[in-house]
Amino acid sequence: MTAQLPPSPVDDIPLPAPLRDAVCARLGVTSAPPTLALLNAVYGAWCHRVPFDNVRKLIALREGSATPLPGTHAIDFFEQWLDHGTGGTCWSSSNALYMLLTALGFTARRIAGSMRDLGFITHGSTVVTISGHDWLADSSALTQRPVPLFTGPYCDPDPAFATTWDTDGDTHLLRFGAAPGPEHTVCRYMIDHIDHAYLDAAHERSRGFGRFNAITYARRNVPDGFLVLSSAVRYHRTAAGTEVRALDRDALRSVLADDFGIGPIMLQRYEACGALDANFTPAGSA
DSSP states (O other): OOBOOOOOSSOOOOOOHHHHHHHHHHHTOOOOOOOHHHHHHHHHHHHHHSOEEOHHHHHHHHHTOOSSOTTSSHHHHHHHHHHHOOOBOHHHHHHHHHHHHHHTTOEEEEEEEEETOOSSOOEEEEEEEETTEEEEOOTTTOOSSOEESSSSSEEOSOTTTOOEEEEETTEEEEEEEOSSSSSEEEEEEEEEEEOHHHHHHHHHHGGGSSGGGTSOEEEEEETTEEEEEETTEEEEEETTEEEEEEOOHHHHHHHHHHTTOOOHHHHHHHHHTTHHHHTTSOTTOO
16 A cells, blocks of 8 residues: 555544444454454454445435535444444445444554545555454455455455455555456555545545445345345345346335345435435436
């Protein structure tokens, strides 16, 4: 990674202990010394139980909500996840994971890069340092296991995730299992430390561009691979391949509820603001 930004002079508000404990209970993990075993447990549970989704962002954009975008602060992110099952996109979810890990005693830092290697910053993630070794815990790629950043080229043997990591000049490239589209999505990590002010500004800039502002997207892991909802299509990727299912309105609502855990109150707002209908509107007709 090519640059470091100085820490913000404003400290982050730590997660209150009762909220931290409620999150751990929902994840099914217990507070313990910050070891690699605990990191594996927390991150693995996160990949299965905290969806990467844009439901709250779609609602905020369509309802004309004021800044900040929802979930930018970890307390808000986790309260909404506990109450309504929603997660967030990269900036909000990476910050929430960072704040949870630091609340559990880990040494962690926020980093930034370019998802799909577009040449400009579009993505936030989290690195955890244990005994001098760095591990990537990405809340968007949901690689199921933290990625070791200290071993040289890395390849996860699980074909469902197909995760690889390597250096490229003075930056780093992550490739991870994707659906729809090509077999892999690539992310280039470029900034080795960002603070919350940088993250908040990047999240707000995302109001103006990106597929997560128009169609519905959600991703989470399941025992044999991972699920992706993209617009009105459900993808289930396993080691054997990818199952694809087109959805109507009722099926899309059911997938959000049953596969991704989005609660009824949030689904009502999602439908009322027009975000559900947008998945069935031809591009350029609205």
